[in-house]
Amino acid sequence: MRPTRREVLGGALCGCSVLALAGCASTPPGDRVAPSYKPARSSTEGDLWAAMERTEAELKRSRQLVRDKPLNAYVRDIACRLAEKHCGDLRLYLLRAPVFNAAMAPNGMMTVNTGLMLRTQNEAQLAAVLGHEIGHYLARHSLQRWESAQATMTATGILSLGLGLAGLGAVGSLAQIAGLAGLQAFSREQEHEADEIGFELMAAAGYRPVECARIWEQLIEEEKAGKKESSAGLLFASHPPSDERLATLRSRAEAIGPMQGSPFAERYAERMSGMRAALFEDELRLRQFDRSLVLFGQIAKAHGSEDGELAFWTGEVYRLRDEAGDRPRAREHFMRALARADAPVATHRSLGLLAQREGDRSGATAAFRRYLELAPDAPDREMIRSYLRG
């Protein structure tokens, strides 16, 4: 019989609660953090918290922070539904970064990248990832790694480890991801334990269990498509989803009824709608075309159909990649987008650019004219007018 959420979180109350005021001298595996817990400043754990607090102070000033209050509140509500009594200890930061990443630092700082939110197809999938990270937090895995590293690493190494443990690799250069993923990587046992806690929290909060395996399956599919491109993200690199992990997640879902609960797909789509175009734009800037095509296909499949916005961005992938056969594919997607009421205005501009590249002057003129009619204040209007003048 699977434990209830109360039992899962009950496990989290054991261990350090008696020593909470004094701080824990050592951290045996299986130890759980208690709600409102704060370590003694002079302890090893206190050092780790101090490092995390410095990072958090910087994070608060970051130009990557998404300051959309309703969206922040929405994601925080999901995290709180999972973390329950630990909700008050959790501080959420949404980061506008196109890399798949989320993390929860030992001091309660939780970061979620928009690159992750583009890839989770519903609220249940986002809850699965957040639940997993809360699992690492409850089980104090960072502290275990911090303690074992203190004895062997240099000061610089420890500082880097601190950033890695804060899950902030993606705040740094994309090029550093592989290195930081190594620092952030947890052991197989820790991953297993975080999976277990996350899965239970997610199921107990009413989310459909099978989505927990699906998010990793989607990422594996994307990773395979993008083999020649850079990694899907820090979280993928630091949490490699092995076949064994997937099989365990699937069998757990089977055991409790994989289709119970809800994926909350419509609610997720509705709350994300305001940011969707920006996230597609961020994805396109990475120029990881093969990966993006798989991702956009997954989004279309999850939603049951391709909407005008998705058709436009898929067309953009083909237009920008511009390999043999891509121009007709791009055109077809732009036309499909324009057949729907939710096609972005920029579809006309892209059709014009495509026609211009192919030497189709009348086609380009018609598309650019339509673009300027619909977007007379576009920032590139002067350039488009110059194309019309020829």
Next chain:
Amino acid sequence: MHRLLIVAAILLLASCAPWSLVGPGRTQVAGGKLSVEPGIAWNKRANIGAVGGSDVELWTQHGPVLDQLVFYGGVAPGEPLFQGPKKDEYPKFQSGMSAIDVMDLYQSSLVKALDARALKPHGLAPARFAGLDGFQFRLGYALKDDVDRELNAIGAIRDGKLYMIAWIGTRLYHYQKSLAEFERIAASAQIAG
């Protein structure tokens, strides 16, 4: 003997110094592919690291973290705008690109090479550059240091190659400080040959 060694060491260091003064007055830049006429003296970087290549040159007034004037002397199809250890992964300039494509390419390069964030395109318009019909675009962005920057780039494509000058400075001070000098240099640009 001891003094001679010190002098030799200083001379050796001076010959390796990455910075030298350039201007005022007409001068060749970007491997001799462009010439411009600055009104004041600039610091020229010999080896420009992340933004490099034989036909790219970097000047600055207050140090490259605060401001940069970057000259592109004919980027060929298949070449990235930025250099770096992972330049093979950076987006490449392609033949047939429009001004809109070049602006997109620049933004994508900033993200891939420098992890730029908070990108905000301000505008794109036709402009004359080195006697050619070209383009000018402006955008805002921040880097990992979370300092807001402004960029103003003017350029044109000739014989399938991209010629461009980009002025970048902190939004708070350095961008405005030398904007007029950038405009003077941009207006004086000539393509060699």
